[in-house]
Amino acid sequence: MNTNYGMEIVRATEIAALTAGRMQGLGDHDAILNTTRSAIIKTLNRIHIDGAVVNDRFHDREDIVNLPERIGQGGEKTDVMAIALEGYHNAADGRNNVTSFAAIAREGSIQSVPNLSMYKIVVGPEVGNVIDINQPPLVNVKRTARALRKYTENVTVCILNQARHYQLIREVRSCGARIKLIDEGEISGCLAAITGEKADIYMGYGFAPEGTMVAAALSCLGGYFEGKIFYENDRDKALAAEHGIKDFDKTFRAQDLIRSKEVAFAATGVTDGEFLEGVRFTSNGAVTSSFVARAETHTYRRLETRHFFDYKPVF
Numbered sequence: 001m002n003t004n005y006g007m008e009i010v011r012a013t014e015i016a017a018l019t020a021g022r023m024q025g026l027g028d029h030d031a032i033l034n035t036t037r038s039a040i041i042k043t044l045n046r047i048h049i050d051g052a053v054v055n056d057r058f059h060d061r062e063d064i065v066n067l068p069e070r071i072g073q074g075g076e077k078t079d080v081m082a083i084a085l086e087g088y089h090n091a092a093d094g095r096n097n098v099t100s101f102a103a104i105a106r107e108g109s110i111q112s113v114p115n116l117s118m119y120k121i122v123v124g125p126e127v128g129n130v131i132d133i134n135q136p137p138l139v140n141v142k143r144t145a146r147a148l149r150k151y152t153e154n155v156t157v158c159i160l161n162q163a164r165h166y167q168l169i170r171e172v173r174s175c176g177a178r179i180k181l182i183d184e185g186e187i188s189g190c191l192a193a194i195t196g197e198k199a200d201i202y203m204g205y206g207f208a209p210e211g212t213m214v215a216a217a218l219s220c221l222g223g224y225f226e227g228k229i230f231y232e233n234d235r236d237k238a239l240a241a242e243h244g245i246k247d248f249d250k251t252f253r254a255q256d257l258i259r260s261k262e263v264a265f266a267a268t269g270v271t272d273g274e275f276l277e278g279v280r281f282t283s284n285g286a287v288t289s290s291f292v293a294r295a296e297t298h299t300y301r302r303l304e305t306r307h308f309f310d311y312k313p314v315f
């Protein structure tokens, strides 16, 4: 791509976070999601690109504001992904680990995926290519420990706190590793593992579109990802086939989901999370905490942005 779009898309995630931050804890799940999605659409639409929007998990949902099929003012053709509000139930309830994400990549490079469940294992670059999704969790935890030269008891495994993970949690506990349970927000959980700051490995089921956003982050930061889509029946397989997926046993790696090194990724915290701090409102504005990265150079930036509402009339 001709431009580093990271600084453009982070403005969109910031606006999304500020919008959601205003509605945090008000208890209306659909309202916070829809208002935040409208805000990110408006901001992404200002960028000088001709962007094809891919992997929107809420596509065709009647009750949810749909992202347009194409976004931007016109210009370079790109693929665009936006998860305006990951963890929107948490956001509406006033809980932690809510984040806004966007990514932009070379045209045609983001794998389109169905809205199905995907099992994922994610580790950071220091762990490297030692995990294998076809092995039991215990094996992957021990391999992670060995790669990091840590005792297994000192490895932290991040898992979504869902009933479907109780067996996984039991298995991880059986080898003595530490567990970090999060209620929602698997992308932030994966980022915590990639950066190795608050976790060493992420494991569990979430959605496939979220997997592509994690892959975008990983293209910029390094690390290792394996994901497998879970098919309940032939209808699920037919759905995947519509996205060009023919091998139903495929292990997706980051490079299968993002087939380019021309990628920019941005995230802004809405509420305090595994990866970023949430929005803090001040007497005359707000402070946001964001992350912007670019795959070509692997440069990443952590931004603390001060917003002054007298000069930002939309707030």
Ligand SMILES: O=P(O)(O)OC[C@H]1O[C@](O)(COP(=O)(O)O)[C@@H](O)[C@@H]1O
Binding pocket: 085, 086, 087, 088, 089, 160, 162, 183, 184, 185, 186, 187, 205, 206, 207, 210
């Ligand atoms: O636990 P569920 O309902 O299967 O949903 C899993 C998904 O929910 C999340 O935790 C939050 O996503 P939403 O905000 O879209 O609900 C995602 O990170 C994850 O992929």
